[in-house]
Amino acid sequence: MEYVSPEGLRLDGRRPMEMRQIRAEIGAVSKADGSAIFEMGNTKVIAAVYGPREVQNRSQQISSHALVRCEYCMANFSTGDRMRKSKGDRRSTEISLVIRQTMEACILTHLLPRSQIDIYVQVLQADGGTRSACINAATLALADAGIPMRDLVTSCSAGYLNSTPLLDLNYVEDSAGGPDVTLGILPKLDKVTLLQMDSKLPIDILENVMQLAIEGCKAIANYIREILLANTKQLEYRRGV
Amino acid sequence: MLIFVISAIDFHMPPICSPIVRPGRPAEASPMVSKQLSNTISSSRMTDLKELSLVSGKAAWMAYLDIYCLDADGALFDAALLSAIAALSHLQIPSIAMNDDGKIVLVSDEDGQKRAQEPVNKEKRKLTLRSIPFSLTCILHKNYILADPTAEEESIMETHVTVVLDTSGQLISLYKPGGPVLAYTSAIQDCAALTRQRVKELNNFLDKANSAMEV
Numbered sequence: 001m002e003y004v005s006p007e008g009l010r011l012d013g014r015r016p017m018e019m020r021q022i023r024a025e026i027g028a029v030s031k032a033d034g035s036a037i038f039e040m041g042n043t044k045v046i047a048a049v050y051g052p053r054e055v056q057n058r059s060q061q062i063s064s065h066a067l068v069r070c071e072y073c074m075a076n077f078s079t080g081d082r083m084r085k086s087k088g089d090r091r092s093t094e095i096s097l098v099i100r101q102t103m104e105a106c107i108l109t110h111l112l113p114r115s116q117i118d119i120y121v122q123v124l125q126a127d128g129g130t131r132s133a134c135i136n137a138a139t140l141a142l143a144d145a146g147i148p149m150r151d152l153v154t155s156c157s158a159g160y161l162n163s164t165p166l167l168d169l170n171y172v173e174d175s176a177g178g179p180d181v182t183l184g185i186l187p188k189l190d191k192v193t194l195l196q197m198d199s200k201l202p203i204d205i206l207e208n209v210m211q212l213a214i215e216g217c218k219a220i221a222n223y224i225r226e227i228l229l230a231n232t233k234q235l236e237y238r239r240g241v
Numbered sequence: 242m243l244i245f246v247i248s249a250i251d252f253h254m255p256p257i258c259s260p261i262v263r264p265g266r267p268a269e270a271s272p273m274v275s276k277q278l279s280n281t282i283s284s285s286r287m288t289d290l291k292e293l294s295l296v297s298g299k300a301a302w303m304a305y306l307d308i309y310c311l312d313a314d315g316a317l318f319d320a321a322l323l324s325a326i327a328a329l330s331h332l333q334i335p336s337i338a339m340n341d342d343g344k345i346v347l348v349s350d351e352d353g354q355k356r357a358q359e360p361v362n363k364e365k366r367k368l369t370l371r372s373i374p375f376s377l378t379c380i381l382h383k384n385y386i387l388a389d390p391t392a393e394e395e396s397i398m399e400t401h402v403t404v405v406l407d408t409s410g411q412l413i414s415l416y417k418p419g420g421p422v423l424a425y426t427s428a429i430q431d432c433a434a435l436t437r438q439r440v441k442e443l444n445n446f447l448d449k450a451n452s453a454m455e456v
Contacts, residue, residue, distance in 0.1 A: 029312045031259050031392070046311060048257040056263065071264050073255055076307040120257040120264075122311070 003161040003173055011172055012041075019156070019168040019216055020129075022223055024136070026144050026231045034145025038137035041170060042127035047137035049145040052115035060116075065109035067116045070100035072134060074123040098194065099134055102155070102184050105193040106139075108148040117147060128171040129157050131182050135194070136220055143228055151186040152224055153193055156216030158183070158209045160201060165209045167216050181206070183213035187221035250279045250306045252321050259313040259392070274318050277416065278308075278325060281405050285374040285413045288329065292368055295337070302334065315391040316378040318403055318416075323375070323443060330451055332368050372407040375443045377436040379404070381424055388435050402429065404436040408444055 004010055014020070020041030029035035032048035039045070055061040072095040076083045103119060119141065121134045135155035142149060159169045161178045174180060179201035184194030201209065252275040254268040262268045282288075293302040306328065308321050380387040381400040395401070400420030405413040412433070417424065 029257060030314055031312060032257070035257075046257065050260050053260075069264075071256060073257075075309050076251070076253075076305075082305055082307070118256070120255065122255055122257050122309070124309075 001176070003176060004164045004166070010166065012170060016164050016166050017212060017215075019219060020170070022220065024140055024224065024227045026140060026227060032141070032145075034141045034143070034147070036137050036140035036144060038133050038140060040129050040133045040136075040168065042125055043123075043129050043133045044125035045121060045123050045130065045133040045137045047119065047121045047134065047141040049117065049119050049138070049141040049147065051117035051145070052112045052147070053118075055114065055116045061114055064113055066107070066112035066114075068100055068104045068107060068109065068119070069116065070096050070103065070119040070121070070138075072096040072099060072121045072123075074126060074130075078123045078126045095131055095134065098131065098196070099138055102135055102153055102194045103138055103142065106149045106151055106153045106186060107142065108150060111148050117142075126171070128169050128174040131155065131196075132157050132168075132184075135184055136224065140224060140227065144231070151188045152221055153184055154187060154217045154221040154224060155182065155184040155194060156213050156220055157181065158213035158216065160205060160209055165205070165212050167212050179209070181209050181213055183210060183217060185214060185217045185221075187218050249303070250275055250282065250325070251308065252278060252317075253307065253309045254313065255309065255311075258310045262313070270313075270317055274321050277318055277403075277414075278306075278321055281322060281374055281376070281414055282325065285372060285405075285407055287326075287370050287373055287407070288368055292334075304329075304332070313392060315393075315395050316389050319376050319378050319389070322405070323447075326370070326373055326375070327447060327450060329368055330370055330373075330447065334368065372409050372411065373444070373447070374405050374407045374413045375436070375440045376403055376405040377432070377439045378402070379432045379435065381420070381428060386428065386431055386435070388439075400424070402432045404429075404432050406433070406436050406440050408440060410437060410440075 004016060008015060010016065023039040025037040027035060028037045028046055029048045032050055034049040035047060037044070037046050052066055055067055060067055072092050074083060074092065099119065099121060107117065119138050121138060123130050123134070132155040135153055139153050143152065156167070157169050157180060159166045159173060159178050159180045161173060161176055166173060169180060177199065179197060179199040182194065182196040183192065185192050252271055254262055254271045256262045256264050293304065295301055306325055308324055310317060377388060378390065379402050380390045380394060380398045381402060382398045387394060401418065402424060403416040407413055
């Protein structure tokens with residue numbers, strides 16, 4: 001199958017280095033300490049953060065820093081065919097772990113000892129790049145909850161199909177079986193917190209694909225900063241500061 | 242003999258929706274609302290189940306209804322019922338054909354070539370909904386009736402009354418799960434009167450939403 005046309009266009013009409021339309025909204029869940037909706041094209045994710053709060057299971061309490069927990073879940077209607085089991089399968093468990101480890105790298109957990117931070121991520125619509133969208137949504141939700149972080153974590157995926165590096169893969173491109181690199185970075189510190197790759201890829205090409213993903217992450221970071229700034233201004237206005 | 246399948250209704254409360262809901266065990270409200278929804282939709286007879294039949298005695302549509310609560314802030318059943326009605330009113334049954342083996346084949350409108358099988362239903366169609374049910378949950382507190390309570394109000398005051406009426410004003414179901422306040426008949430009638438008012442509002446709201454969806 002031809003994923004990039006001779007004119008240099010992908011199946012959804014994007015150019016190889018073009019991202020999908022992104023949209024974010026803060027404060028989607030009123031009961032949560034922090035929450036956000038993040039959309040990348042047709043992928044739609046909602047994240048909520050509860051905490052810092054008292055540790056539910058005392059045996060898990062850590063005296064030196066906070067306990068971070070994460071749960072990733074896909075809605076039954078998020079994919080084309082109705083999902084029978086949306087939680088507890090290997091994929092969900094793995095993604096939950098990936099998100100937790102990625103977010104733990106940026107949260108200043110030592111400032112919140114003997115407490116627990118719960119990050120819940122729900123996929124409402126899946127069209128490739130759910131992992132990246134979840135990390136971006138979780139970052140926004142943590143910022144909304146006022147949890148201290150070293151930097152924002154932003155994530156983006158990139159792939160290599162038809163001898164062309166592609167940025168921000170959708171479901172069709174993702175399931176083509178080609179290499180898929182998911183990258184998470186701390187944009188200000190210029191550090192990588194997450195790097196996952198499936199399939200074989202020559203090292204020299206990996207550098208190009210990674211560079212493409214880094215640019216995508218930085219573009220998302222700029223957008224997230226704008227959203228947070230707009231939200232802060234709105235809060236200032238409401239409080240009459 | 243006709244085969245019909247009433248939709249399998251699931252009301253999900255993921256831990257995202259409330260600080261009370263934790264991962265692991267499902268929230269206790271979840272199966273309760275699912276059952277209540279299932280009872281209400283079947284007893285209201287809003288859908289003619291014959292519409293879900295494809296071939297008499299052979300095949301019928303199975304409709305799954307998954308409702309996700311993303312933010313639990315009181316009156317969960319009311320919101321769930323409204324979303325279920327909205328989803329059913331937006332539902333389109335696709336055009337399909339059935340081959341000799343009894344396998345179902347989707348028929349796209351763009352197919353220019355001659356079809357091997359005659360479609361069971363000629364075109365995409367919507368479900369016919371009649372006498373749509375709407376509900377209102379009220380809280381009874383001393384001499385007061387609090388309509389459409391928030392989660393905070395629900396947690397403080399324990400006596401709920403949920404009244405379900407259809408668009409023709411007929412009572413579909415009445416639900417009062419215990420509670421310390423023993424309601425007089427007049428209080429129940431007041432709740433029904435409030436629901437009647439609410440039905441009109443929700444019906445208009447649903448019509449507007451449906452017309453906005455039409456292209």
